Amino acid sequence: MLPCTGRIEESLLLKAFENGADGVMVIGCLEGDCHYVNGNIRARARVERVYNILDQIKIGPDRVRMYNLSAGEGAKFAAFANEFVDQVIELGPSPINVARKHEVQESPQEVET
């Protein structure tokens, strides 16, 4: 949890993918309703940049998405989360996780007998 999506930098989102995330959703306040004036607008621009990076390196741009919600929209939050999870399930594991799975299968750990 961050106090404002304006704190989110591109590297933080990319790190999530390095750490094995198949998808990352960023949820900020409603546009025009930022306590820090334009934190969520900055976040949107950064999410868009990461979207383009993921597209260029063929990880899949749709694995990152930004949503805007107010704190009182619990039902909408659940709907957005379900929508994004469905989207990521449809995309399948990220190429990073696929490569790591292959790596583990190719070099199984020795089992003591």
Add this chain to the structure above:
Amino acid sequence: MITGTPKPIEEIIEMLEPYDNIIVAGCFGCVTVCRVGGDKEVQILSSTVRLAREAAGKKIKIKEVCLERQCDPEYVELMRPYVEDYQAVLSIACGAGIQFMAEKFSVTPLLPGINTGFLGVTERQGEWAERCQGCGDCVLHLTGGICPVTRCAKSIFHGPCGGSVHGTCEVSKNVTCGWQLIIDRLKSLDQMENYAKLKPYKGWDKSRDGGPRRIIREDMI
């Protein structure tokens, strides 16, 4: 500041193909200000390269560093104790910084991560424009603070050419005629007499035409 733009990631990935243990080196100077080569960009580029390489089944190890300036020896030397532990350095400083590192570290390949642009200004966030070509013989005091070498596409010294139409340069409708800007400015400053003081020709020997330049300040040596 010296500006630049990131190289396409495909080009960087291709450049890094032979290596699996590198340094990505940023610079806290100009390239940090124009958001192309600072600490944050080091992190973004490093993550991007690691992700791309791992997805392709060819992992790469990256040491992330950002020097105060890559164009000054005292900062470049900070990398000397460990630089040879790595196969290459991908630098996202300007071309001057990259070359300076290459001179200092003779056995380590230096790779450019950005395309260096020009000496310019920030017109608004995310937009930079060229203002100086470092011609070595400044005439801004005679031209209302507007550089004919940079702002005129032909770098001419005697007023607008025939390609200037309604204040726009023939090169592009998005380029304002530098000489129109100069004359408008001289008029507003009531300094049109300066127009007659300009040299009939410009000696380019202090510019690039004399080969790579060097400044020696005896008082500082």
